[in-house]
Amino acid sequence: MKLKGISEKVFLDRYSLKSKEGKSIEKRPEEMWARMAKAVSLVEKKPKQKKWGKEFYSVLKDFKYVPGGRILSGAGTGYDVSFYNCFVIPSPKDSRGGILETLGNMVEIMARGGGVGINLSSLRPRGARVKKVNGFSSGPINWASLFSVATRDIIQQGGTRRGALMLMLWDWHPDIEEFITVKQDLSKINGANLSLNISDTFMEAVEKDADWPLIFPDIKDPEYDQKWTGDLDAWKKMGKKIIVHKIVKARKLWDLVATAAWKSAEPGVVFME
Structure with a gap:
């Protein structure tokens, strides 16, 4: 042929x-x-x-x-590469070590030709206290830039293309507004695609023009480091405390998504339920 x-x-x-x-x-x-x-x-x-x-x-x-x-x-090349196009890897533990471990896993998969999806909802919001170093978190969007740079500038799959990365955030996360609008600045996160995890509960709130709380687990919980994985339902089932960081109108947040889609074609939405 x-x-x-x-x-x-x-x-x-x-x-x-x-x-x-x-x-x-x-x-x-x-x-x-x-x-x-x-x-x-x-x-x-x-x-x-x-x-x-x-x-x-x-x-x-x-x-x-x-x-x-x-x-x-x-197939049949003899090279140590993946036969799978796409991988979803666990959300990073909410620590520097956990984030870098996830970054390392991502790089190894991409080096072998695989694309990667990561949910960053496990990471505490911007400005949250980091007790061990007496500092404050820069938030998941800032860490998203690290994953983006690694994908864009470090990984060259077979020397012909850069890696492929999807970064996601749940609709309840306190930094969701920043996540929605970040790509309107073309200098930021240009090595990854972004998508929102959208719940049925959120869409029902949009229809009713109801309030929508932006929430995150209580990072002061003694078991936070061991028990928090990014699964909010699992955290609630353990009877753990949730902190409301901000309340917004669900419809206003949805309008922000629509405007961002018009301005920058992102983020995408994934209806998880």
């Missing part, structure tokens, strides 16, 4: 097997299909591998079946 123009460029840049010098070894899709078919057939018993290799090739040929991009670029 002869590719031309942009299709040829995308194939050579993103999916063809590369040498250690980064040059394309595969020039045509047929070579890619043969590589993938052989790689997938290796899970079969040896006497059947050749037969299954032909079967897999016939399915892949002429793009009748197109696996995920990481399979196209990684």
Whole structure:
């Protein structure tokens, strides 16, 4: 199959097997299909591998079946890469060590070709006390910038593209307004996509034009460091205290989302329920 123009460029840049010098070894899709078919057939018993290799090739040929991009670029290459396009990793523990551990996990996944999604709702809001160092938190949006920079400037997947990152925040988080509007400043968080986690309760409040409390667990709780994971329902079920940081009109917050979508095309929304 002869590719031309942009299709040829995308194939050579993103999916063809590369040498250690980064040059394309595969020039045509047929070579890619043969590589993938052989790689997938290796899970079969040896006497059947050749037969299954032909079967897999016939399915892949002429793009009748197109696996995920990481399979196209990684299967049969011998490189230590992921065959999965997307990963969701746990929310970071609300500490410097926890945040850096999550950052390290993200970098390792991205280095192998995977995209990553992270919910930052576990991180205390901007200005909250950090007792151990007698300071104050810079908030999840500031930490989001760190994840964004690592994705944009550090990770180059196969030397052809930067990493892919989705950062999320729940609708109850006290820093939600900053999260909604941050991308209107084009100099901030330009290495990640942002999305809001939207609950049915919030949308019902929007319909009623009701008050909407922006809340966070009591960080003074003796078990906060051990028990808080970002799961607000689990925290409530343990009978733990919730602090109301601010009350806004749900409809006003929703209007802010709509305005941000018009101005900067973000954040997206994910209806979690």
